[in-house]
Amino acid sequence: GLAFGINVGDSRLYMIKGDQITQLSRDHSYVQDLIEMGKLTYEEARQFPMRNVITRAVGISDDIRADIFSIKAEATDEEKLIFLLCSDGLCGPLRDEEILSIAGGEESLEKKAELLVSAANNAGGPDNITVVLAQI
Numbered sequence: 001g002l003a004f005g006i007n008v009g010d011s012r013l014y015m016i017k018g019d020q021i022t023q024l025s026r027d028h029s030y031v032q033d034l035i036e037m038g039k040l041t042y043e044e045a046r047q048f049p050m051r052n053v054i055t056r057a058v059g060i061s062d063d064i065r066a067d068i069f070s071i072k073a074e075a076t077d078e079e080k081l082i083f084l085l086c087s088d089g090l091c092g093p094l095r096d097e098e099i100l101s102i103a104g105g106e107e108s109l110e111k112k113a114e115l116l117v118s119a120a121n122n123a124g125g126p127d128n129i130t131v132v133l134a135q136i
Helices: 030-036 042-047 096-103 109-122
Strands: 002-007 012-017 020-023 067-072 081-086 131-135
Touching: 012 096, 020 096, 030 042, 081 096, 096 109, 109 131
Parallel strands: none
Antiparallel strands: 002 067, 012 020, 012 081, 081 131
16 A cells, blocks of 8 residues: 655654664754765764754744655565654654664554653653554
8 A cells, every 4th residue: 555644844754664664754954954965974963962953844934845755555464564653852862773673573552652752761852752653
């Protein structure tokens, strides 16, 4: 099947399948712009002082430029497909590999969400933490 995503700001949409995690959305942030220009690495961006400056947001003006995309979404009996929507309170303190190790586990979606929030808090999560998981 096909799934659709719309993105504005720095909340992220990930797809988790098997042992792979893929960020589907693009952060609309100053740091992401610097990464794409080759001026920062992903690791440098994690500690960059202006990492919370966003370049697009809902509610700032009447006109919003949103990224709209489609994703081929096919699960198998062996590999379930999980979509993770999260705020920067989760993906700021946790690396993608850490998110994958929790979200790719065998627990229920509710338990995975609880574990992700706990892990972000334990990593010093200074922001609000929002997590939504959907499995197909």
